[in-house]
Amino acid sequence: MLFLSALITGLGLGSMYGLLALGFYVTYVVSKTVNFAQGSTMMLGAVLCFTFWVTLGWPAPIAIAIALVGCALWGVAVERIAVRPFVRRNSEAWLMATVALGIVIDNVVLFTFGRDPRGMPPTSLITDTFSVAGVRVQPQQVLIPLVGIGLAIAFTVFARRTRHGLAMLAVVQNEAAARLMGINVGVAVSVAFAMSGFFAGVAGILIAPLFTISSTMGTMFGIKAFAVAILGGITNPWGVMCAGLLYGVAEALITASFGSTYTQITAFSLVIVALALRPEGLFGRAGVKKV
Amino acid sequence: MKTPSRLRLLPAAFGMTIAALGYAMPAGPAFAADPIKLGHVAALSGASAQSGEAITRGLQIAIDEINAAGGLLDGRMIELIQRDDESKPPKGLIAARELIFNEDVAAFFGGIDSPVSLAIAPLANQEKTPFMAVWAAATGITRNGADPNYVFRVSAIDALVDIKLLDYANDKFGATKVGLMLINNPWGESNEKGLVAADEENDAVEIVGIEKFEGADVDMTPQLTRLKDAGAEAIILVVNAPPGAQMMKSRERMGWDVPVVSHWGISGGRFPELAGPTAGEAHFVQTYSFFGDQGEVGEKVLGTLKEKYSEIDGPEDVFSPVGTANAYDAMHLVAMAIEQAGSTDGDAIREALEDLQGTYVGLIKTYEKPFSPENHDALGPDDYVMVHYEGDKVVPTE
Amino acid sequence: MKPIHLLSGGLLVALALAAIFTGNGYELYILSQVGLTAIVGIGLNILVGMSGQISLGHVAFYAIGAYTVAILTVDHGLSFWVALPIAGVLSGLAGGLLSVPALRVRGPYLAMITIAFGFIVEQSAAELDGLTGGWNGIMGIRPPQLFGESFSQREIALLVLVLVLVSLVVYALISKSPWGKALRALRDSEVAAQSIGLNPILLRCVAFALSAVFAGVAGGVYGTMSGFISPESFPFFESILFLLVVMIGGADTILGPVIGAVIIVLLPEAFSSLAEYQLLFVGVLLLVVLRLAPRGIVGSVLAQWRRFRPEAATRVDEGDPVLPSRAASGNRLVVDDASISFGGVKAVRGLSFTAEPGCVTSIIGPNGAGKTTALNLIAGFYAPDTGTVLLGDEDLTGKPSHQVARAGVARTYQTTQLFEHMSVLDNLLMAMVGGRVTARDLGASLETPERRRKAEGLLAFVGYRGDLRALTGTLAHIDKRLVEIARALAFDPEIVLLDEPAAGLGDEDTAHVARLLRRLADAGLTVILIEHDMSLVMGISDHVLVLDSGAKIAEGPPAVVRQDPRVLAAYLGEGASAMPARTAFVKAGEVALAVEGLSASYGASEVLHGLDLSIASGELVAVLGANGAGKSTLMRTLSGLHRPVDGRIAFRGEAVEHLSADRIARRGLVLVPEGRQVFPELTVVQNIRLGAYGRPPADLDAEVERMLDRFPRLRERQAQRAGLLSGGEQQMLAIARGLVARPEVLLLDEPSLGLAPALIEELYAILAGLRDEGATILLVDQMAEMALAIADRAYVLSSGRIVSSGTPAEIRDSRLLEEAYLGDAASVAS
Structure with a gap:
């Protein structure tokens, strides 16, 4: 029973990590850059949703939709402000620049949203629990992995089946050839960052009812999600999602069997060991080196 | 052309550096007519920022009263100087140093975070500047082994709260076996010691499990499940509001209606909103409640709060009431001590505090000789009240 | 200091x-x-x-x-x-x-x-x-x-x-x-x-x-x-703050971290009265500094300082050229039956040869023949699947490159690999001590009078006349080449491997490099050279090795290799007689693409010098020339992938030289790039559909069907990932991907590259078919005979200039072509 409930929790958290990591993936494969402050975008999703829905009293679907649009726009802004200028001059300072922008947005939210953590009002997704093999489960716990995996599938379908999705994948595989197909690479990169923001926003909104909403809620999630993205081999969407689920389940199981004090030490040690053994990630592929 | 813009930056950067040096260095002698500076190191940003605001309100209301009555030491006004510790001990240490050395404060107040106050205590003793804890409850803050000891407290003290919590679990809920849910930080550790010690003294109750969790943990069902399996009949909870709410949600999800007896950390934020429907099932300790019959001082302070802060219409709007109440009383006690000492000298203030003459009719209680050289805690178990949330209201359970 | x-x-x-x-x-x-x-x-x-x-x-x-x-x-x-x-x-x-x-x-x-x-x-x-x-x-x-x-x-x-x-x-x-x-x-x-x-x-x-x-x-x-x-x-x-201290102060500067620490620690304290805004402030400050002073504050100040107070250049004195001492050890390099494959493609198969000390051994062959891979096998960058590499008695097979290097093998690279942020002198000094630094060297200075003299001697030997202290990243192209060769020599090698040392050089500089390489060999070094400039190769080599598709097809002294019909076939192509001539000659329409005075360069070296050419709609025009003549640069420039320095490109009467590649493609000037460049992870059909991205036709499915009809081999493989196709199939796919956009003008860059002869014929038959349907095509190919067989007109490009143009017959008669490909026979004697 302990095992089963840990598994359910792990899958829920794992798909959070997976969603955020998918955000790392989508920008990395299109532009070889990431928004290091992805956790802040997740926080933004939860904060915007709370503000629109609870504070302003808008209908939930509209609040969620606008919050997600906000996250996507924020993703685009991050790319324009903190990534593109540095990539243009061939600098790797975008890494620090996105961290800086994360600090800025965290603090802006702190002053505008307020300092005390807030909680989403419970919905029937939280209160109408049901029982599986003696373990009580909230619908939200089931919803999270469903949405997570569903989005991963939707993204794969978009990427593989639609014209614009194919175009984004093409940018990844051969930028020059993509331009020769008439693909505007700059726009493709913006779209990738918008999607990255969108995924983070979805993660934020999904976790909000189970967690507390505050300007710092995303920090640890962001770092763990980055570990997940790296572990999954950042160039493989399913690898990233699987690594997320694995990480979440591993974390929950470690907590269940040894207590939460050792969770971080063990999980991060596993990250180092995994990368030492497979530098390209668990599900990544090594490239051919060329002179 | 990128160069000109970069060029422009250089003077700016140098200017900022020089400004920084200038800011960091001004230190002049104090004049007699100067206001009396009192410091406050607390979390003004981050997750615990609300606690800092609550303390600030208590301090400021008391200061306004004192200044309106003509100030101290023949008309010197009190000036409050605040510094943010971001809930981080190193930041708190630097801020405390700045208050002592740069602002030359006569005494200073602390915040909610025990780790920060624990780090500051040795500095206060070393620099002979009285430090008044108004929220942080870790036992070691006041009982720090220093002699003379410059650290005082108008707040609960873990060692005594822990005894109260175990007694309450037994008296109120008839629990003989309790499980501990502790935040994994110094405050949790302080209470682990206190609870284990209290357990040894208390034959009626037995601790059957000690579980810890991180502040950022989302789900605590694994820990709770282990306590349940160990046969716990009540949970003793030591944590601040947001993770405390996570604990309550995990408990709710498990469908386990075990009584929860909590330290007061959960009162530091919007616990009812965060924890949801079961928030009221957590009984916790407080030093003061603005609900129920208020004494004269209570009415006055509540009136001032309503007047000063437009969002306050009644007791339910006073967040983190202990912070405000403790700070209010502490400020008046410090003011009395300064008046009695006749100077802003740290040693004189300490001696005055340890031997405070006269009676102070305060918010929490009426103080007579609140401190002595051996005891630096003004409040004891008799001053603690057990409360719980009814909606947004904090209502006594006894 | x-x-x-x-x-x-x-x-x-x-x-x-x-x-x-x-x-x-x-x-x-x-x-x-x-x-x-x-x-x-x-x-x-x-x-x-x-x-x-x-x-x-x-x-x-x-x-x-x-x-x-x-x-x-x-x-x-x-x-x-x-x-x-x-x-x-x-x-x-x-x-x-x-x-x-x-x-x-x-x-x-x-x-x-x-x-x-x-x-x-x-x-x-x-x-x-x-x-x-x-x-x-x-x-x-x-x-x-x-x-x-x-x-x-x-x-x-x-x-x-x-x-x-x-x-x-x-x-x-x-x-x-x-x-x-x-x-x-x-x-x-x-x-x-x-x-x-x-x-x-x-x-x-x-x-x-x-x-x-x-x-x-x-x-x-x-x-x-x-x-x-x-x-x-x-x-x-x-940890983030520590990193910021370095970046804000200036990475790789001595005082940078000190200044960074002053700012990072003091500034928040200075604003401690604004307690809660501290972090916000730190974040904004960071962004500003990262944006405005990318080299950090100290780095930017130093850069300004250098601008106002340039240091006096330290020039290399004339005379005293010195050569490495270890040169005359007399060890020969023997490669025996070496093979390597990448993902099923045999890049080098069964390669055997011997390089003698005191000789220049050249490896030539068309693009994609496996020359650089062969060099990498020797240098230890790749381990061969089979075969051995011996230097004298020492077995180098499969050793990591730094160990091969220590055994006495130095090399230069196709694109120069200098340590760009280090000075000329440091580049050489580093090579002198390379691999032999010990703990005691931690406090010692790299520069000693003795090492410096040696470096100056080497630089004089290679003919570098510039500043010793200049950062190599700022040097002119020829100087980069020379310094790279000097660095290879500073390492005191027995063998020098040179990968296209004359690439991108002008005639005079090429001649200088040629003389230099000859002198190296004469001094007793083993020189192994890969080069596309045939005059250079034929002029200085003692022994020439010809590779095609990874295998050795000929070997011997230059004069013999030049006459070998297999070599000519490998370079110029064969089977041209089988090509169908134009059946119905369509009268050339109006000018579809006109190029005037087009110049392009990579960094400091100009690759195209004022080109003029034009294509009428319905024409198939070929641009011929040896490797390195600038053909691919021309194609990249026309398609917008590379920005021209000067000149005009008019596409259907409108100037497009300022447009980005995707815009040009959307207008219908479509390039099928060199080396296929299909999207390896996408399926065949997805690749074709993507071709129409910029110019979606009314009925894409029907258009894709038509392409599959045209290329039956692709239909068989339509659901496969493009990366798994053979080279020929990938080329078909690349062309199909270009055609599906219904281009006004199709640019084809080296379509026959790396294909087997039978495939080349099949491919050219398809191109001839397109021509007969009235497509406008500009074709660049090394396979001159094939290209001429189907072209209406042709230009010959040499060293970035058009040296001749006309009908295929006129071009064949002028003999200019052979010279452009295999070098001027007269220059061999020099």
């Missing part, structure tokens, strides 16, 4: 001393904090600035140092002065240990490992209760004592100042020692660093360990200074 360093350093010390002697307890504490942060920054600069790596976990080493001192002094009563060095050593060991998993990863992967390490140390400090005091930390850490007296805050600040100065001196020493230069060499070009015998694993490990020692020592002092440490004293955020 330069005057500017002494001046600014002196000023800082004076300021610091003044502050220390006037400051109160708080100010002293903050000043000490600045100093400690600076020490960590100086150490981190070894990692970030010198070796170009990143660490987001440096607070872990700081913590290890702090805990070591605290535990040893508080629990074990050890003296601070004993504990502090131990703290440094322990942190260094931890750094070395961390470098083991960190060695194989770069960029975000490395960032993740260091982040994880930081968290592990922080959490371990919290959990190892007995040792570290858990969350409560360790209190009552006593200040250091000297002669029985405890240090006051002021004395601690002085101690910190001394440590900062020591750190700066140590950093400066390392910076100009062989180790520091070796780290920079590795940062600028890992392959080149290995090729002069540097061991990247050892170097990175040392960089990590050294950098950790600084952090450990600083942490040790921090503990005694604050008197209290707990896990919360070492949060993740602190």
